[in-house]
Amino acid sequence: MKQILLCELNMSEGTDKEKIEAVSGELRNTEGITIIDIDSDKDHNRTVYTWIGEPECVLRGAVNISSKALELINMAEHKGSHPRMGAIDVVPFVPVRNVSKEEALVIAERYGGWLGSVGVPVYYYEEAAKRPERESLVAIRKGQYEALPEKMKDEFWRPDEGPFSFVPRSGATVTGVRFPLVAFNVNLRTDELEIAREIATRMRFSSGGLRFVRAIGLPLEEKRMVQVSMNLTNYEKTPIPVVYNLIKTLAESYGVTIAEAELVGPVPMAALQDVVRTCLQVHKFEIDQIIESHLLG
Amino acid sequence: MKQILLCELNMSEGTDKEKIEAVSGELRNTEGITIIDIDSDKDHNRTVYTWIGEPECVLRGAVNISSKALELINMAEHKGSHPRMGAIDVVPFVPVRNVSKEEALVIAERYGGWLGSVGVPVYYYEEAAKRPERESLVAIRKGQYEALPEKMKDEFWRPDEGPFSFVPRSGATVTGVRFPLVAFNVNLRTDELEIAREIATRMRFSSGGLRFVRAIGLPLEEKRMVQVSMNLTNYEKTPIPVVYNLIKTLAESYGVTIAEAELVGPVPMAALQDVVRTCLQVHKFEIDQIIESHLLG
Numbered sequence: 001m002k003q004i005l006l007c008e009l010n011m012s013e014g015t016d017k018e019k020i021e022a023v024s025g026e027l028r029n030t031e032g033i034t035i036i037d038i039d040s041d042k043d044h045n046r047t048v049y050t051w052i053g054e055p056e057c058v059l060r061g062a063v064n065i066s067s068k069a070l071e072l073i074n075m076a077e078h079k080g081s082h083p084r085m086g087a088i089d090v091v092p093f094v095p096v097r098n099v100s101k102e103e104a105l106v107i108a109e110r111y112g113g114w115l116g117s118v119g120v121p122v123y124y125y126e127e128a129a130k131r132p133e134r135e136s137l138v139a140i141r142k143g144q145y146e147a148l149p150e151k152m153k154d155e156f157w158r159p160d161e162g163p164f165s166f167v168p169r170s171g172a173t174v175t176g177v178r179f180p181l182v183a184f185n186v187n188l189r190t191d192e193l194e195i196a197r198e199i200a201t202r203m204r205f206s207s208g209g210l211r212f213v214r215a216i217g218l219p220l221e222e223k224r225m226v227q228v229s230m231n232l233t234n235y236e237k238t239p240i241p242v243v244y245n246l247i248k249t250l251a252e253s254y255g256v257t258i259a260e261a262e263l264v265g266p267v268p269m270a271a272l273q274d275v276v277r278t279c280l281q282v283h284k285f286e287i288d289q290i291i292e293s294h295l296l297g
Numbered sequence: 298m299k300q301i302l303l304c305e306l307n308m309s310e311g312t313d314k315e316k317i318e319a320v321s322g323e324l325r326n327t328e329g330i331t332i333i334d335i336d337s338d339k340d341h342n343r344t345v346y347t348w349i350g351e352p353e354c355v356l357r358g359a360v361n362i363s364s365k366a367l368e369l370i371n372m373a374e375h376k377g378s379h380p381r382m383g384a385i386d387v388v389p390f391v392p393v394r395n396v397s398k399e400e401a402l403v404i405a406e407r408y409g410g411w412l413g414s415v416g417v418p419v420y421y422y423e424e425a426a427k428r429p430e431r432e433s434l435v436a437i438r439k440g441q442y443e444a445l446p447e448k449m450k451d452e453f454w455r456p457d458e459g460p461f462s463f464v465p466r467s468g469a470t471v472t473g474v475r476f477p478l479v480a481f482n483v484n485l486r487t488d489e490l491e492i493a494r495e496i497a498t499r500m501r502f503s504s505g506g507l508r509f510v511r512a513i514g515l516p517l518e519e520k521r522m523v524q525v526s527m528n529l530t531n532y533e534k535t536p537i538p539v540v541y542n543l544i545k546t547l548a549e550s551y552g553v554t555i556a557e558a559e560l561v562g563p564v565p566m567a568a569l570q571d572v573v574r575t576c577l578q579v580h581k582f583e584i585d586q587i588i589e590s591h592l593l594g
Contacts (some may be wrong), residue, residue: 004589004592006588034591036588052591096589097589180588240577241576241577244578259578260578260579260580260581261577261579262579262581263573263582263586265586266588267586267588268587268588268589269589272569272572272573275572276569276572279541279572279576279577280537280538280558280572280576281483281541281555281556281557282557282558282559284557284559285560289562289563289564290564290569291301291303291333291349291477291563291564291565292301292393292394292565292566292589292590292593294331294333294349295301295593296589296592
């Protein structure tokens with residue numbers, strides 16, 4: 001069975017079209033990968049590249065992009081509204097199909113090792129973290145690029161790869177392995193923000209909810225509704241229909257119904273297996289029954 | 298966007314391994330197609346070939362298989378428990394992805410035209426039927442191979458392609474276009490067959506139910522349950538969750554619950570779109586959001 005790995009490379013350049021085009025060209029010229037998305041944001045001054053393919057090809061894409069980006073981007077001059085600490089800021093590798101966590105970790109560490117070898121300080125995060133306090137991107141990136149000179153004086157922030165010193169031009173890079181995120185939002189037929197917030201509190205892991213759910217309550221002013229906005233960080237262990245059914249029940253306890261739900265962005269085919277199993281009671285449904293699966297090798 | 302057509306060729310030979318292998322080889326040597334299944338049944342004395350690919354390649358596969366099968370099979374000697382009337386018995390072409398009904402019809406008619414040109418009487422059925430009384434395979438195949446000599450004397454049974462005379466060696470072939478069938482069975486927590494039968498009556502089109510549902514009630518003796526066994530003949534217009542929800546409600550009216558449901562065999566990816574939309578209320582879900590879609594071109 002063919003393996004599919006996904007890489008989502010966050011680069012700190014979102015305004016200079018020539019530079020973005022030069023870097024994008026490196027990805028387009030990488031063999032054996034399929035580009036899913038190239039998304040530049042001017043305010044963030046950031047471009048997110050997303051591509052998939054066999055693990056070796058995906059790794060080659062990351063190296064090709066990074067070489068060019070490190071050549072063109074000088075972090076000492078970078079300004080943008082999105083938190084960042086490096087020219088190549090964050091590079092998660094995401095197993096999509098027939099790739100084990102261990103296989104993805106090997107790829108992430110080969111990428112991190114290469115970055116270190118060309119002089120970029122590298123931190124491993126999420127599943128690739130070498131210490132628990134480096135699992136969270138937010139923790140590693142705290143203070144952003146501007147905090148790096150100070151951090152680099154502290155043994156606690158010794159990088160996992162590359163030099164233990166501040167590199168003004170490249171900054172530092174965070175890479176690692178994470179499961180595919182499923183962004184799942186549920187809109188409630190009420191404008192009482194408090195209800196969305198209370199449900200979000202019940203749903204999310206950090207306050208007693210489901211193990212792989214992050215959730216916040218938000219107002220949707222134009223729609224005069226509120227939203228429970230969630231990230232599902234492991235759809236195998238906390239499947240979408242489990243989240244949906246719990247939130248539906250919680251909403252009922254406030255006399256509120258779900259107006260609509262949203263799956264935002266890409267969803268791995270495997271995440272739909274549990275939707276069919278739970279929602280239609282087809283407990284033996286296998287994703288390989290999908291005709292198109294045969295074309296994926 | 299790449300087009301995917303499926304072909305399911307039913308050949309009247311399921312016992313002679315050498316012949317089956319020779320025919321299978323023709324399919325394996327066809328470029329640009331992916332074989333999904335080759336299923337021989339000795340009692341039926343029948344082999345069903347299922348493959349997918351771009352329409353032109355799928356057509357070539359059908360022609361390649363048929364040439365070899367017509368060379369090797371003599372219907373005058375054929376015995377088997379499955380209804381049949383030709384060496385190449387039934388050949389539905391099924392649009393799976395980005396193929397319109399019209400495009401599939403062109404392929405079916407090129408195949409039928411070719412079969413006719415090599416001397417096989419051909420009837421078009423389902424979406425390809427030239428007259429309403431030829432829509433149903435059962436109607437065309439009534440009396441099977443043995444009835445053909447008599448049929449061929451009747452102007453009513455003039456074939457759509459090929460000679461208007463009985464051809465003892467090949468018999469006649471039925472080809473055409475149909476939508477992907479979704480085989481959906483629902484097991485009820487009761488052993489009262491009458492309940493399954495009554496629900497099947499309510500569900501199926503022919504007795505007042507949903508437009509694209511065929512249904513019967515069956516006993517599941519080992520499980521001490523009963524089953525409503527259904528074929529959904531157009532999952533776009535009569536989506537799986539609509540069928541599921543109606544049957545669930547009907548079962549409730551007998552105080553019976555659904556124990557489990559089954560999706561039997563291959564399911565097109567597009568059939569899952571409505572599952573996500575209806576069951577999770579994600580009404581804007583698009584099948585292109587599935588990451589693997591990008592690899593299908």
